[in-house]
Amino acid sequence: MRNISCRLQGMHDTLIAVSKRTRQSFQSLYDEGKLHCRVRAADVRHLLLLLPFMVHDLFSSEVEAWNAVAGHEQIQDPSPEIVAICLCLLEWYHLYRRSGHTMEDAYLLDTLAKSFMD
Numbered sequence: 001m002r003n004i005s006c007r008l009q010g011m012h013d014t015l016i017a018v019s020k021r022t023r024q025s026f027q028s029l030y031d032e033g034k035l036h037c038r039v040r041a042a043d044v045r046h047l048l049l050l051l052p053f054m055v056h057d058l059f060s061s062e063v064e065a066w067n068a069v070a071g072h073e074q075i076q077d078p079s080p081e082i083v084a085i086c087l088c089l090l091e092w093y094h095l096y097r098r099s100g101h102t103m104e105d106a107y108l109l110d111t112l113a114k115s116f117m118d
Contacts, residue, residue, distance in 0.1 A: 022046045048093055051086040055079055088116055 025043045028034075056079060063077040092112040095105060 045093070048086070048090045052083050052090070055082045055086060058082070085116065088112060092116070 021040075022043050025038075026047075057077070058079045060077050060079060063075055066072055067074050092109065095101075095109055095112070098105070101109075
């Protein structure tokens with residue numbers, strides 16, 4: 001993600017403003033391959049909100065290039081499945097953070113967790 005003050009240059013840039021701290025969290029994840037120890041719940045929320053937009057058609061150009069080469073086995077773009085996982089995580093997070101869980105909510109949380117793990 002680029003700083004919002006920069007000119008948009010790529011298809012996966014976002015118009016959603018994020019704080020400097022959130023950008024640093026993403027940079028730490030990119031540079032070190034893990035989240036920084038100071039990641040807050042708000043950073044995770046921003047990540048979950050941004051991910052479906054960032055991964056939409058993320059691999060489409062690579063898949064098209066691969067499939068255009070004669071002799072290569074045709075592959076499918078995994079982006080739709082990745083977006084579905086992101087949306088499942090977002091739904092789970094919203095349900096988890098909501099107060100006053102009912103038995104139906106607990107069942108839905110369990111179902112979402114199991115479907116995510118499968």
